Amino acid sequence: MNEMQTKLNELKVRLEEVKALNNAQAVLSWDQSTQMPPGGGAARAKQLAVLAQLTQEKAIDPAIGRLLDALQKYGESLPYDSDDASLIRVARRDYERDVKVPAEFMARFSAHQAESYQAWTQARPANDFDRVSPLLEKTLDLSREFANYFPGYEHIADPLIDLSDYGMKVDSIRSLFKELRARMVPIVKAITSQPVADDNCLKQSFPEAEQIAFGRKVVERLGFDFQRGRQDMSPHPFTTSFSVGDVRITTRVQERDLGDCLFSIIHESGHGMYEQGVDPAYDGTPLMGGTSSGVHESQSRLWENVVGRSRGFWEYFYPELQKTFLNLQKVSLDTFYRAINKVERSLIRTDADEVTYNLHVMMRFDFELQLLEGKLEVQDLPEAWRERFRSDLGLVPPDHKNGVLQDVHWFSGFVGGAFQGYTLGNLLGAQFYAAALKAHPEIPAEMKQGRFNRLHIWLKENLYRHGRKYTAAELVQKATGSGITIDPYIAYLQTKYATLYKL
Amino acid sequence: MNEMQTKLNELKVRLEEVKALNNAQAVLSWDQSTQMPPGGGAARAKQLAVLAQLTQEKAIDPAIGRLLDALQKYGESLPYDSDDASLIRVARRDYERDVKVPAEFMARFSAHQAESYQAWTQARPANDFDRVSPLLEKTLDLSREFANYFPGYEHIADPLIDLSDYGMKVDSIRSLFKELRARMVPIVKAITSQPVADDNCLKQSFPEAEQIAFGRKVVERLGFDFQRGRQDMSPHPFTTSFSVGDVRITTRVQERDLGDCLFSIIHESGHGMYEQGVDPAYDGTPLMGGTSSGVHESQSRLWENVVGRSRGFWEYFYPELQKTFLNLQKVSLDTFYRAINKVERSLIRTDADEVTYNLHVMMRFDFELQLLEGKLEVQDLPEAWRERFRSDLGLVPPDHKNGVLQDVHWFSGFVGGAFQGYTLGNLLGAQFYAAALKAHPEIPAEMKQGRFNRLHIWLKENLYRHGRKYTAAELVQKATGSGITIDPYIAYLQTKYATLYKL
Secondary structure (H helix, E strand, C coil): CCHHHHHHHHHHHHHHHHHHHHHHHHHHHHHHHHCCCHHHHHHHHHHHHHHHHHHHHHHCCHHHHHHHHHHHHHHHHCCCCCHHHHHHHHHHHHHHHHCCCCHHHHHHHHHHHHHHHHHHHHHHHHCCHHHHHHHHHHHHHHHHHHHHCCCCCCCCCHHHHHHHCCCCCHHHHHHHHHHHHHHHHHHHHHHHCCCCCCCHHHHCCCCHHHHHHHHHHHHHHHCCCHHHEEEEECCCCCEEEEECCEEEEEECCECCEHHHHHHHHHHHHHHHHHHHCCCHHHCCCCCCCCCCHHHHHHHHHHHHHHHCCCHHHHHHHHHHHHHHCHHHCCCCHHHHHHHHCCCCCCCCHHHCCCCCHHHHHHHHHHHHHHHHHCCCCHHHHHHHHHHHHHHHHCCCCCCCCCCCCCCCHHHCCCCCCCCHHHHHHHHHHHHHHHHHHHHCCCHHHHHCCCCCHHHHHHHHHHCHHHCCCCCHHHHHHHHHCCCCCCHHHHHHHHHHHHCCCCC | CCHHHHHHHHHHHHHHHHHHHHHHHHHHHHHHHHCCCHHHHHHHHHHHHHHHHHHHHHHCCHHHHHHHHHHHHHHHHCCCCCHHHHHHHHHHHHHHHHCCCCHHHHHHHHHHHHHHHHHHHHHHHHCCHHHHHHHHHHHHHHHHHHHCCCCCCCCCCHHHHHHHCCCCCHHHHHHHHHHHHHHHHHHHHHHHCCCCCCCHHHHCCCCHHHHHHHHHHHHHHHCCCHHHEEEEECCCCCEEEEECCEEEEEECCECCEHHHHHHHHHHHHHHHHHHHCCCHHHCCCCCCCCCCHHHHHHHHHHHHHHHCCCHHHHHHHHHHHHHHCHHHCCCCHHHHHHHHCCCCCCCCHHHCCCCCHHHHHHHHHHHHHHHHHCCCCHHHHHHHHHHHHHHHHCCCCCCCCCCCCCCCHHHCCCCCCCCHHHHHHHHHHHHHHHHHHHHCCCHHHHHCCCCCHHHHHHHHHHCHHHCCCCCHHHHHHHHHCCCCCCHHHHHHHHHHHHCCCCC
16 A cells, blocks of 8 residues: 555544544434433533534544645545545545634533523523523624634634535625525515415314324435434424434424424425435545535425425325325315415514525524624614514514524524525525426426436435535536526526416 | 642543543433434444543543542542542542553444444344354453453453442352352242243233333332433333433333333333432532442342332232223232232243242353353354253243343343343342331332332432442442341242242
8 A cells, every 4th residue: 555545544544533523422412402301401511512622622633634734735636526535625624624723612612502502492482582692692702702713704704604605705695695685575575465375274283293204204205214314303403414324304393383394304304315315435534414504405495395395296295195184185286285385474484485585594694794793782682683574574573482582593503604504505406406407307297296216316416425525616516507596596486486476 | 729629620520521421422322222223323333432432542541540649648538438539439440440441442342332232133033143143252252352451350250240240259149149049949949830820911902102101100100200311212121321310211112011111111210210319419420320230230120020010019000000901900900910920931031020030140140151261152152041041941942032132231242240230139129128118117008109209218318329439339238237148139039929829
């Protein structure tokens, strides 16, 4: 074996160790959100903090830096697309980021994160913003502290955005969002000035266990593999993975809201299929996982909305749904289809329809920037929230749990970089789907027959299998032939909603 | 703060880190046994191996050794019973053991353990001993390797026994078991020569979900705290704890065997109440947890058999059980009581009645010694198993899954030290109960009314709260006024079974 091979193997061993520790943390976090009894919180925070610090120490071990330096030229001599070149490239990027952040900070942040999440799970149902506002202030301080480990940024949010959407900056997101807003306002206006669709059929009583079982059946059919995954309950649905063979999605269920459980399962299964579709050769390496929050979200939104809220999808599934829930037997497919695509100005982001959804996201994105810039204080956030809701959506949240306390993000991670991925995901989901349709125009017809394999295979081939090999920008270019663009999303909305509303 | 306080605090910080890592491993293992999808096995093995190695590295950090040396005299100057003296004493004992075992070995063993457990979960239902025998051979090699890190032992099993029953040796256990066997043979003989009790009432159809729910209700009443614990399913029931506030028990259920689920839940709740009862001040320190396998098992066996199979217990619970399972309505309490205390020579240790149970244990103890001594080869184990069963119990297992493959232990830990705790537990359970009765003769009468608090409090006060502060020998002496003795157990069996059989 030559010297470069020896060094590369040594690097791989060290990176695998780091990945294993990251995955162990993910197991503890998943357990905390889905299984842990109330009494376990304090000790779990300690366990996560110790693990975070150790992982960070291992990740920034100078030995990794030396190996990366020694392998730099070798990596550049290999084809860019090769696994080894990609591993070296991505590992270097991670290392250069991680090495700037002291391990002590990560331990402090992790302990705070656990405490903050635990408090949020109680404060939200209790509608108690005061309970968490000192914690949120600390989160904001810690977020600024994190950003300041990366001096030279254009905007203080940039280092935080880099964590989830590598390569994106406040500046570019702002102009993308500005264009999007300009093109969406007329659509939202046109739709919301018409009578609201009737979705009473979704608000009947649907036994919870049967909702969960039906959702499971649907995502299994879409392609989520339960031999390599599972589904559990949590207050805020999420997806996590510990390996390509162990990808877990969660959902929540409300007896009187058929859509909440169903579409959140489909949403999470999109994330899950992405993780399950990564090349198994990347398992345990830095190439495992999704390449960015925006691309990840493109998959959840594609499966949830573009597929799961399409007419073709329900031509196949609706008879099965009617068999499961007898109170739908007298509800026509047409009525049901209009109900699940009801557009309405609403309070809760995760319940928002796909037309108004981006307004929720862009608002949070702006709040994050204002908080980080010091232009908005945490204590003023509830009022700012009410104000912005009034102006953007013409609604005022009646309480905190339907307002500022609704999202888990600021109570389980940084302020900054938490939300832009959702709107990027909407754009990219439509863009990827358009590319898949171009390659396989038969996809919609097959869906009507319950066959989702062709779409799934196209996505695996063009996106999933690459894991973190390509940046989001590279992947979008390769899969669709252009950079990120708003056009496919607008075209998708216009085509779909023209059949439901006058546009 | 004086120098000793400073050093003691430094020691505590380091020990807490080690404990947090141990607890993180426990979470991953629990998940592996109860939640993990099949595809997760390989990556989990890697995660556990990395964690095991890191934990071991932290546990044997020379800095801990230096702190312990510096604190040695200070610790001896404090009262033996004080928390600080106990912490220093127990930490030194752990350190001196751990430092002898290379971290590299622990990683190797942990990876093997995960692979072996995964294989066993498939080999057992498939009745496939060949599938696991090479793994078991490797386990045996690794067990010998472990023992040999402790040169100077009297018997090669002693260092392995020390891991679970600190202070016990092959020599002392052999003589205890010899005496026990001598005193039990006449009892077993007397009972098994009489007609076998009819337990058909337990072999009807009992819906699984209701069995689990009833079990949960029972252990909640006994004192297991679900705010600080949970109950899940696993092929082999077990208890694990991640902190005094997060103690988890598992069970299994068979539709046509009411006893299996019920008594295994009660059994595990005994372990669970022990862990939940440790002084919260010890959480996250080496003093958290049970002091030995024998004392731990004394609690599971006490609650399962001495309490859970007593007539008084069922005078309270049987009417509720009859309400839950209507097919018991025509079964008298007397018939039910005889059924749950049926004595019979049988194949499966965990199903064995409390009279023949020790024969199963003593046989495995002997096999472990023979395997370690090289007097028995792994490939000859199934035949030896059949032979010993024939001679001890007059039965021959028809297959491996009811024979040599039935126990998880050798497929998830060392060969050696795995079984003696069960019989020590039977002896100690009776001995502790006798001491509790002496202090509170009203306990049996209260149980008939569904009140278990007085016994629970006595156990917390005299055993649980001390955690690992005292060795098993010290604890037995303090709680019962004598060393471990066979008499209370024999007296318990004779009294109880004289009402059921001619003795």
